[in-house]
Amino acid sequence: MVVIRERTPANASSTMPAPVEGEVLFKEARRRERRRRMTIVAALLGVVLISAVVVALVVGGTPARKATTGTGQPLPPAVASTLTGRVLEIGGPAGLERPWKGTTVTVTRGNQRVTSAVTDSDGKFTVRVPPGEYNLSVVESNLSGVAGAQGPSCKTTKVHVTAGVATLHDLACQLR
Numbered sequence: 001m002v003v004i005r006e007r008t009p010a011n012a013s014s015t016m017p018a019p020v021e022g023e024v025l026f027k028e029a030r031r032r033e034r035r036r037r038m039t040i041v042a043a044l045l046g047v048v049l050i051s052a053v054v055v056a057l058v059v060g061g062t063p064a065r066k067a068t069t070g071t072g073q074p075l076p077p078a079v080a081s082t083l084t085g086r087v088l089e090i091g092g093p094a095g096l097e098r099p100w101k102g103t104t105v106t107v108t109r110g111n112q113r114v115t116s117a118v119t120d121s122d123g124k125f126t127v128r129v130p131p132g133e134y135n136l137s138v139v140e141s142n143l144s145g146v147a148g149a150q151g152p153s154c155k156t157t158k159v160h161v162t163a164g165v166a167t168l169h170d171l172a173c174q175l176r
Contacts, residue, residue: 099119
């Protein structure tokens, strides 16, 4: 017995039925939605990246003075930690607390000077030191601008600096 097959177009020999117009539109809508979502995700990732860069620049702030060991040798960057604080004048007629600008904060370990910093207009100072125990003291270099006046009385304060951690320590100096 001989079977004769009729020639048909190439797409007609497929076992899959031809897509219906609504199905084509549905698939195209799904593709568009997927592209839209990917665009949104890419935009959000861009915003997060830009935000991270801005935060890194803002938090980084101004670089601290280079810390040195007692022998004057610079510390390796991985070893030094940040010690930040403010020097405040406390007391007076209304019990005021105000920043003491232009004074020198000295950091010592035992009897050896490690480093020092001068306070800015907000009474802030920042130094980089290796982890350990330190004494902070204030050198009276700006006596509130009054001739013959005694500056605030500042006690030497002990502070512990931990590796890789920014240490914050304020110094309160009592007006005499």
